[in-house]
Amino acid sequence: MFPEPIQKFIEIFSKLPSIGQRQATRLAFYLTRRPELNQNLNSSLTALAQDLKICQQCFLPFKRNGVDLCPICHNKEREQKIICLVEKEIDAFSIEKTREFKGTYHILGNLIDPSDPKSYESLKIDWLEKRIKNFPDKTAEEIIIALNPTTDGDLTAMYLERRLKNLSKKMTRLGRGLPTGGELEFADEETIKGSFEGRH
Ligand SMILES: [Zn+2]
Missing domain, CATH: 3.40.1360.10 (Dna Topoisomerase Vi A Subunit; Chain: A, domain 2)
Known part of the structure; x- marks a missing residue:
């Protein structure tokens, strides 16, 4: 089977909406050939997780800036x-x-x-x-x-x-x-x- 990091990537990415096993597999191999894109993807995923906050009033996401709204x-x-x-x-x-x-x-x-x-x-x-x-x-x-x-x-x-x-x-x-x-x-x-x- 595929090397473990690729297998893991496919497992996670195939859970995303409109990306199935086949697309995730293609993406994985594409990214192994494009290390610079891989880096950017990495930092934008981190930013999504760390720099966003959900508004406590309306539930809209916004860039974290120390306030709740x-x-x-x-x-x-x-x-x-x-x-x-x-x-x-x-x-x-x-x-x-x-x-x-x-x-x-x-x-x-x-x-x-x-x-x-x-x-x-x-x-x-x-x-x-x-x-x-x-x-x-x-x-x-x-x-x-x-x-x-x-x-x-x-x-x-x-x-x-x-x-x-x-x-x-x-x-x-x-x-x-x-x-x-x-x-x-x-x-x-x-x-x-x-x-x-x-x-x-
Ligand atoms: Zn709001």
Whole structure:
């Protein structure tokens, strides 16, 4: 079989999303021929593990700088009482790119999977409720549900609407524009901007 370091690399890298055994094996041999790339990969993996922190309020990752909140939650000019709920970190960054949104985020981490009762808990809604109850009037100004228009996305949105309706003056969902089944992550800035403006 392969030398042990290669075997070990394959074992770990094949666990990554969209990389299977075959790709991991190819990568391993490619990297053995490219020691300089190997070095850079090494330091960027270390940086991912050591220089990032997860925001204690919205769960967005940010560069570690001695504070507990990400630059968005930390920014006094961002409207703390307008909260946009997204599935993944990358969705929040896609929305940030449009520079239209002046509120804050809450990263759910995943969507509801009807066959997995644990998926309800993993949305960290208790955290969000606590966060809103800390506002002086214990109510958010607006909660925007910005989930992908998929079956699970719609199911999750309906659950969130029911669960949070008494905690916000306004509850909106992104307007049309994102193709059905399409992903926020891959939508262009204009499309995201349009569906934000068309929220209802
Ligand atoms: Zn944050």
